[in-house]
Each structure stands twice: as structure tokens, then as C-alpha cells.
Amino acid sequence: MSLNINYSLNSSLNNATLLHLYKSLLKPRLIEEKMLILLRQGKITKWFSGIGQEAISVGVTLTLEKDEYILPMHRNLGVFTTRGIPLYRLFSQWQGKAKGFTKGRDRSFHFGTQEYNIVGMISHLGPQLGVADGIALANKLKDNNKICAVFTGEGGASEGDFHEALNVASVWSLPVLFCVENNGYGLSTPNSEQFNCNNIADKGIGYGMESHIIDGNNILEVYTKVDELAKSIRKNPRPILIEFKTFRIRGHEEASGTKYVPEDLLEFWRARDPIDNFESYLLNKGVLTSSLIDQYKKEITAEINEHLQIAFNEEKIIPDLKTELKDVFKHFNYQHLKPSSSKKNIRFVDAISDGLKLAMEKHNDLVIMGQDIAEYGGVFKITDGFVGKFGKKRVRNTPICESAIVSTAYGLSINGVKSIVEMQFADFVSSGFNPIVNLLAKSHYRWSQKADIVVRMPCGAGVGAGPFHSQTNEAWFTKTPGLKVVYPAFPQDAKGLLISAIQDPNPVLFFEHKSLYRSVYQDVSDGFFTTEIGKANLIKTGNHLTVISYGAAIHWVLEALESLSEISADVIDLRTLQPLDVETIYTSVKKTGKAIIIQEDSLFGGIASEISALINENCFEFLDAPIQRVASLDTPIPFQTDLEQQYLSKNKLRERIQSLHQY
16 A cells, blocks of 8 residues: 555654554544444444544643643544543443443533543533643643643634633643644534634734644654654643644534535545554554554454443443432532631621632632732722732733633632632623533533632622623523522621632632622621521511512612511521522521512522522412512613612612512
8 A cells, every 4th residue: 555644754763652653543443433333223322433533632642641631522532542541431431321431411522530631521612722721720830840732623713712712821821732633624614614724723823822733644743743842841831732634534423424525535535544554654664564453453352342341231320319419519518617706897898808818828729810800909909919919820810711711710620729710790701601601510510520619700780880890690600500609798798608619619609799899898707717608697587578688689678678667577698599598588488478589680580580489389388478579670781870770679679578568
């Protein structure tokens, strides 16, 4: 066979290495061929083929050290086999069995494993790149001379997350290998309709980043060039963009086929098969023999069949409701640290700042990331002075890229570092929504990986900031299993709950109402203390009715009740919206027989609706009146003062409480 790949420039490797490369290529190919048979037999449900692209996965993985993280995509079987994962575990994963990595909760390569330092992707491919940033940032903070490699495709390189992640990596000089497998098509969309530059590597110029183009079908070029780059990055931390030229000769997944690809193009790339060409090269050099090929195939095939049988023999997962619910969050053994009796009268904003400062002192690797939070101290000056105390490595200004920074926080957690992300305004979280609800929230449930992250959310109206700086958007997240949502109303709670949120290994959305920052004072305990997440606070007791609220609206409630001296009410400050303290709610409602729930958010789909439904389902026989919900208008939040006041639920509150009392 004449060679269609030029190996002459990469011929300095010894025979043992050449044979190891060949056998490492052969293994994923033989597994794939077996999987295609099983797919036709209906024994697996879906397959994303990497046939023809094995040289990239194998070559990159072999250049990384075993404890260096690698973040593959769904065509990188060679990453998993080269890292030495037992095949029965992969086969169990693909069949949704317990010896896989996700307890049957996810399929394909949608999993990670700390044992093998692999972080699998989710179907929203872009955030994977930001996760690599976080892993690399942790390596840099630890000064351990480790790198990581992350894969994406030419289609994924069109996503905003690609731009954000590469920009962050470049600005922060993070030791990441960004590996783009340019295989010609994003499903059926050709490169000509994906990007308008000659090469994806050209994009590196815009990020001030070194970039390279490598023949992705040439295992020797992949292995030697990436090895050279990896060694260089370990000595001189920086990101490098690598474009691997290759081709996908099978469908995006098997059901989609390749009818959209011209036949002559397929034939060209079939002739450049990385295994056939390398095999011929080694045979010509006398390094490989026909008998050795047969021996390798026999050994690998026997291993495949043996491990397939283990997976086939494994019992199906028996659904267990308790286990499913328990695994949504990582267990947190809350330890109550009693507040000091020594107190100072301080503002809400000071309590937040003090809680952050004490947490930074306790956790000496805790990182805070956000826009303008370093020397400037944040737009609300909460981190003012933090750079002088903790340094810019731990108090990090970020580019305007919420999605990449949330993903980076997740990568930090994977690599053992706690972090806090400050959204400049809670409204801006929409730009980071995907990684919050699809990476952070699902992480522990999917592969038992904690997401040790607090996202701080300055929110709320009443300050004339208009529709893009005034939302209280907690309901976006209370609906998502796997997220904890905290929303304090008083400085003491704000400090204690923030410290608890940082201690908690689960992702916490921490809402801070802007109008409370400098208007609400309280005697707040000195020093480090905790307040339990998931426990409401009964701040006023009475017998006529139960008023349930949180955040700024609690202050509206107290103000309204002051002028309604004839009404005796239980007032519940929820403090935490997820998990919700239903016990305190039910106990109060069963006592008073009447319930009214107040939120600042607009009415439809808000937390008040859920609480109303829960009360109705669990306390119906105790009710003496219909449950009432009070919320703001179902409009965006207006800017002009009079319009904003009309919008807010505060104005309806006194009348609605009176009406319920008189029912």
C-alpha cells in the first residue's frame, strides 16, 4: 500500500514507542467496530463514531501525565482507552448500568471520573472549554506545573463559550491546550457555513494566543508536536490553540448518515485513514509484522468480548427513589457555629463584605471572580480593600463573560478549589445561565462531582435602575434541581448564610437585594459564625394569619403590619428558597388558618405560586380562607420612579392583608 500520510519528519521515536502508538490506535478502532455491530443488533441505543480520528485522542492523551486533566468530547474514545479505563466500565456506561460512571443517569461519554482525571462534556459543548480554564487556573494557583487539554470541534468553535474561554485563558496565561478537531462538518453543516477564515487556528491571533495546525491523521505528528508543546507549557504557563485537520467519515451519529458529503471527499479521507497508513508505514520499516498485527487484534478482541460479557451479565439498575433524591446534592454535614454576643451595628452591605472577608481568611485558597471586583472593589464596593489583603491571584477581575467564568468556577471545583462568582447584577446571570443549570446543578447527580461554588446575585428594584438592573429572578433557579437558593433580608442572616453557603460543597445562588445594602442596619455578631441553609425564621408571632415572604419584601410586610395593629400575624422570613422550610410554613398555617405570600417578583411562575400549591395540598383542611399571593406586575421593571412604584407589590400589601384578615 502506498502511504497517503507523510511520516518522514517524525521518525525519531524508538520501536517500542511506535508499537505502543499503533496498539493504542487499534484498540478504540476495534471497540468501535464492535459497537457498530451492537448498534445494529439493538444492544446499544446510539453511537457517535470517531473512526478516522483516533490519532488525535490517542496522541494527545499519551503526551499528558496521568494526573493531568483531559476534557474529551463524544468522538474521543481513544482518550478513555489510553487512560486505561477498564472496558467493562465503559460498556456498562453505554448500557446504563451501575458499573458505569453515572448510575444510568447519563449516556455515552457524558461523564467524568476523578480516578482517571477525565471530565466529560455535556450536550451544550461550549462550556467544556471554560471548565478547562478553571482546572488550569487551579493548577496555576497551586504552582504545580501541570497542564490540561480540552477538546472541541469546528462546530463548537462557533459558540460564544469558545471565544470567552480562549479570551480568559489568554488574559490569565492559563496552561491549557485547546484542541479543535476540524473534521469538516458540524452534523451536516460544512466549514464554509461555519466560519469565514482559512483555518480555525487563525482565530488564535485575535486572542493573542499561540496557535498551530497539525495533521490530525498523522499519529507521529500529533504525538511529537503535542508532546513538545505540553513540555513547553509546563515550563512557561500559557494557552495554545491547536487545530487538528481530520475528517468525520461516518455520520454525526450513526442514524444521520453521510449522504450530504460528496463521495470523492469521503474517498480522499478514507485513503488517509490514520491506522491503515501507520500500519503500512510500520510494516515497511520492519517494526511491525503481520503476525504481530494478528496477535494485537486477537488480544484486544478477547479483552473486548470478555468485558462485554461482564457488562451484559450485570443486572439492570433497580430504581430506588431514596437514592435518586439523595444524590441531587452532595451531603453537607452542617456544623453550627454560634454567633458571638459581641456585636456591631452595621449595614447589610457591610455584613456581606465581612462574611466574605472572614471566609477568605478561613479558606486560604478561596477565589473570588467578577467584573471590577479587584482594585475598584466592585460596583457596590463589597470587595473594596480585598486585593491589598488577599492579592490579585485570589481576587480576580474578569472580562465580561459570565458563561466562561461560571464554567471556570466549576473547573476550579473539579481541581479542588472553592470559588465565589459575583454577578455584577443578577440580571446579567442570563449570560451565564447554561453552565449554572446544566453544569453546576446536574454535576453531583450525574457523576458525584461537587460544584463548590457560590454565585452572588445583587438584585431587586426600588433604586430606579430599570429593566436590566432590577430583576429579582430567583424563580429561574428554584425550579432547577441541584441548586440551593438563598435570599436573606437582614444583615445578621446575610453574614451567617453567606458563610454557610461558602462552607457548603453544593452550588448556591446567593441573592442580595441592592436596596437593602445601605438602608438596613442591624446589630451583627462579630467573627465567624454560620446560619443554617434551609431554615426559615419566624420573626413575628400571631394568631390571625400567616404572612410568608423574603428579601426586601419582608421589610414591606413589617411596615404594613405596624399600621395594622388590630391584626396579629405570624411572619415567616424564608431566608432560603431552595431547599424550602415547609415544616415552619405548615406549622404556622395550621395554627392561623390563613396564609398570604408576598414576593417582589412578578406573579406568574414565582415562588409564591409554589408555596401556595404546597399549602393547598398539605394544609387544606386547616384553611379558613383562600391562600393569597401578592406580587409585582407581570411587566418588565420600569425605570421612572412613579412607574416603578406602581409596578412593585409593596403598594398592594396593606389592603390584601386586611382583606384576608376580614375574610
